[in-house]
Amino acid sequence: MDGLRGPGARGGCSRRALPGDEASALVEFAVSLPLLVVLVVGIFDFGGAFNQKQMLNNAVREGARFGASQPTNDLCAGCPAPASVDAIRSLIDSYLLAAKVNDCGLNTAAASSGPPWTYTASSGCPGTLTLTIDRGLAVTETISGTTVNLLGTQVSVTYPYLWHFNSVIQLVAPGANFAGITIQTSATATNMD
Numbered sequence: 001m002d003g004l005r006g007p008g009a010r011g012g013c014s015r016r017a018l019p020g021d022e023a024s025a026l027v028e029f030a031v032s033l034p035l036l037v038v039l040v041v042g043i044f045d046f047g048g049a050f051n052q053k054q055m056l057n058n059a060v061r062e063g064a065r066f067g068a069s070q071p072t073n074d075l076c077a078g079c080p081a082p083a084s085v086d087a088i089r090s091l092i093d094s095y096l097l098a099a100k101v102n103d104c105g106l107n108t109a110a111a112s113s114g115p116p117w118t119y120t121a122s123s124g125c126p127g128t129l130t131l132t133i134d135r136g137l138a139v140t141e142t143i144s145g146t147t148v149n150l151l152g153t154q155v156s157v158t159y160p161y162l163w164h165f166n167s168v169i170q171l172v173a174p175g176a177n178f179a180g181i182t183i184q185t186s187a188t189a190t191n192m193d
Helices: 020-068 083-098 165-171
Strands: 117-121 129-143 146-161 181-190
Touching (some): 020 165, 083 146, 129 181
Antiparallel strands (some): 117 129
């Protein structure tokens, strides 16, 4: 057994330098691993933001479609949110929860006087979610060559998104800080009544 130990070995461990190829491969790996981790987390994080945008697009589209089918006889200037507007908020909140998106407390948010009516919520979010519902938006359509002004419902959402990338970029650039972003989306549908 003693013949297997190299010169200068202590306690059965061999202290020998790595050959040139192995040493350079180890250094290359040590340099490239943080860059690879940052790249993979960046791809994952961008995919998450894109997926969040798609879920918000679907929620506002459903809200605008539902709002367009609601009666407009309960709307008044300077009034609190009528039942038709609150129903749109409720639908969007349910859609977000079903999609496992943090609703930031939208289900308990109160609307500003409108129109348009604005709900703001920030409970448990890195920022503020803002939902704006305009049931009296002027929509211009051309029908058989004639321009017609119609009323429509527009639903807009501004949603805070916090990058997970922020904690990983510290591996490559200590002190770097990427703040969260705001995802914005809206949808419009022509009122049916």
